[in-house]
Amino acid sequence: xxxxxxxxxxxxxxxxxxxxxxxxVYRGELLRHPVYTRVLxxxxxxxxxxxLFTGFGIYLPWLFRWFTPIFGGGPLSRIMHPYFGMAxxxxxxxxxxxxxxxxxxxxxxxxxxxxxxxxxxxxxxMEPPETGFFNxxxxxQFWEIVGGCVAYLITGIILWAGARTFGRIPVAISYVVHxxxxxxxxxxxxxxxxxxxxxxxxxxxxxxxxxxxxAWAWTFHPAWYKQITGRxxxxxxxxxxxxxxx
Amino acid sequence: MPDRKALQADMISAHTGPSPGxxxxxxxxxxxxxxxxxxxxxxxxxxxCAEWNDLxxxxxxxxxxxxxxxxxxxxxWNLIKFNEHQNPDGTIQWLMRKDQCMHCADPGCLxxxxxxxxxxxxxxxIVDFNQENCIGCEFCVSGCPFEIPRFxxxxxxxxxxxxxxxxxxxxxxxxxIKACPTGxxxxxxxxxxxxxxxxxxxxxxxxxxxxxxxxxxxxxxxxTHVIYVLHDATDPERYGxxxxxxxxxxxxxxxxxxxxxxxxxxxxxxxxxxxAHYVTSGPRLAQPxxxxxxxxxx
Ligand code: HEM
Ligand code: SF4
Ligand code: SF4
Numbered sequence: 001x002x003x004x005x006x007x008x009x010x011x012x013x014x015x016x017x018x019x020x021x022x023x024x025v026y027r028g029e030l031l032r033h034p035v036y037t038r039v040l041x042x043x044x045x046x047x048x049x050x051x052l053f054t055g056f057g058i059y060l061p062w063l064f065r066w067f068t069p070i071f072g073g074g075p076l077s078r079i080m081h082p083y084f085g086m087a088x089x090x091x092x093x094x095x096x097x098x099x100x101x102x103x104x105x106x107x108x109x110x111x112x113x114x115x116x117x118x119x120x121x122x123x124x125x126m127e128p129p130e131t132g133f134f135n136x137x138x139x140x141q142f143w144e145i146v147g148g149c150v151a152y153l154i155t156g157i158i159l160w161a162g163a164r165t166f167g168r169i170p171v172a173i174s175y176v177v178h179x180x181x182x183x184x185x186x187x188x189x190x191x192x193x194x195x196x197x198x199x200x201x202x203x204x205x206x207x208x209x210x211x212x213x214x215a216w217a218w219t220f221h222p223a224w225y226k227q228i229t230g231r232x233x234x235x236x237x238x239x240x241x242x243x244x245x246x
Numbered sequence: 247m248p249d250r251k252a253l254q255a256d257m258i259s260a261h262t263g264p265s266p267g268x269x270x271x272x273x274x275x276x277x278x279x280x281x282x283x284x285x286x287x288x289x290x291x292x293x294x295c296a297e298w299n300d301l302x303x304x305x306x307x308x309x310x311x312x313x314x315x316x317x318x319x320x321x322x323w324n325l326i327k328f329n330e331h332q333n334p335d336g337t338i339q340w341l342m343r344k345d346q347c348m349h350c351a352d353p354g355c356l357x358x359x360x361x362x363x364x365x366x367x368x369x370x371x372i373v374d375f376n377q378e379n380c381i382g383c384e385f386c387v388s389g390c391p392f393e394i395p396r397f398x399x400x401x402x403x404x405x406x407x408x409x410x411x412x413x414x415x416x417x418x419x420x421x422x423i424k425a426c427p428t429g430x431x432x433x434x435x436x437x438x439x440x441x442x443x444x445x446x447x448x449x450x451x452x453x454x455x456x457x458x459x460x461x462x463x464x465x466x467x468x469x470t471h472v473i474y475v476l477h478d479a480t481d482p483e484r485y486g487x488x489x490x491x492x493x494x495x496x497x498x499x500x501x502x503x504x505x506x507x508x509x510x511x512x513x514x515x516x517x518x519x520x521x522a523h524y525v526t527s528g529p530r531l532a533q534p535x536x537x538x539x540x541x542x543x544x
Contacts, residue, residue, distance in 0.1 A: 058360045064360065122530060125530075125533055159383075162397070164384070168389075172388055175385070175501075183509050187515075187516035189516075191520055199520065199523070200529060216532040
């Protein structure tokens with residue numbers, strides 16, 4: 001992501017976060033996520049799980065006795081859940097604005113989606129050359145969470161204020177939509193955590209230290225690699241292979 | 247009392263003919279009968295309720311009727327609703343209906359509640375809220391077709407009429423029944439109350455010209471343990487919004503007990519899915535893979 005193109009509202013926040021923390025990039029590595037992005041990501045993840053676990057107790061009678069004690073009992077879970085949820089939506093909102101530009105959908109992404117089975121089966125070793133900063137799968141998850149946040153916010157406020165304010169039927173509907181949104185997100189998060197840790201080794205450090213190896217970059221995000229380094233990803237990979245053999 | 251019933255012989259081995267004593271003791275499902283045709287709106291039941299349940303009285307709003315307050319509240323569970331209903335022929339009917347929890351056989355509040363033990367329905371039909379288990383989510387408010395559960399913002403719990411479960415458990419009638427001076431409130435077994443209500447409705451039809459007089463015991467919620475005798479059972483709405491067809495949203499029945507566990511299990515499959523993927527396909531590595539890891543099987 002080339003910086004400085006557009007003056008953004010969070011430009012200052014990004015700058016000041018950069019002076020709060022630091023990102024060390026070693027030789028053979030590329031800067032992937034700046035401090036601002038990383039802080040937002042982990043704030044999102046923290047509040048997502050807090051909201052998820054406080055919500056679980058209320059979601060299923062069979063889970064009630066398991067999850068509510070974690071937060072000091074049912075009443076406390078219930079009181080805190082909406083605040084956790086709002087914090088999640090707030091931080092994800094900032095992250096969404098931060099990532100809006102690289103998350104825009106392109107025709108190459110639709111093509112990627114049609115070939116998704118090749119990725120799942122592991123047949124395709126390298127991402128197609130058009131894959132940029134994020135691949136279509138990541139973008140899909142991003143937009144799913146954006147949609148989920150909107151659904152959460154609307155239905156959550158209705159459930160919070162309750163039938164006294166909004167009437168019985170809106171509450172009964174909101175409750176179902178709120179749950180479906182949570183279930184979709186939960187399913188997606190398993191895949192997300194898997195791929196960003198053990199599923200594609202080398203990814204996790206991008207959200208911890210902020211830097212990734214060049215090999216990771218040309219394998220998983222070739223177009224981004226090309227944009228940053230100016231080198232051809234396939235060529236770079238071949239060079240590395242030859243070097244390794246000799 | 248209940249113990250004695252447990253020792254009642256129901257079946258006896260190798261015994262022909264009816265078991266001695268069988269059916270002698272009737273099933274006690276309790277019921278409160280409210281005859282709106284003999285209610286005089288004296289509000290003795292309101293006072294008795296507040297008194298017995300130790301409910302603090304607070305300033306209220308005057309809305310140009312005799313009604314004590316616009317609707318029941320967390321500290322006022324029993325409210326006479328006053329309504330001036332104009333008949334098609336221009337005559338006026340001044341209607342009074344005692345509004346409180348209906349103690350549904352199929353309680354929407356209980357179906358909606360996510361907290362273990364916050365709402366209990368006893369075998370005698372009383373539906374009771376246990377505030378110590380209530381988490382204050384107010385789902386019961388949306389589950390109830392009669393607008394009964396009321397949220398107390400100070401304690402963050404929900405309250406409503408208990409049908410004086412504490413008194414009934416001791417063999418006493420509810421406080422409101424005891425206070426009623428006209429006998430329009432009666433308490434007993436559901437069967438007896440239904441019988442009396444039916445007889446009274448018949449009397450109203452045959453002798454007083456109320457052709458539509460009838461009993462309100464809505465089957466859409468499985469019947470209730472508070473039943474009304476109405477001058478016109480075809481139009482309960484006129485009695486301060488008594489629903490003619492009370493229903494529980496399907497989301498609280500189908501969704502909660504069927505789809506929730508099923509879909510929750512599906513979400514869990516996300517976890518099993520990635521696990522299976524790791525075990526069968528393994529990770530996707532950055533290319534080129536280090537030489538020590540180069541494949542030997544093509
Ligand atoms: C322990 C749990 C989590 C881990 C280990 C994790 C890890 C990561 C990593 C390493 C990335 C960077 C991927 C890249 O640079 O290509 C990332 C991106 C992202 N994370 Fe997480 N994350 C976690 C939880 C969450 C949660 C709970 C959410 C939101 C609900 C979330 C939302 C995102 C989004 C939208 C992105 C960008 C798109 C993508 O890579 O899919 N993450 N995460
Ligand atoms: S009237 Fe409402 S609060 Fe009372 S038992 Fe029925 S559903 Fe529950
Ligand atoms: S507010 Fe109502 S639905 Fe929620 S826990 Fe209390 S009794 Fe149950």
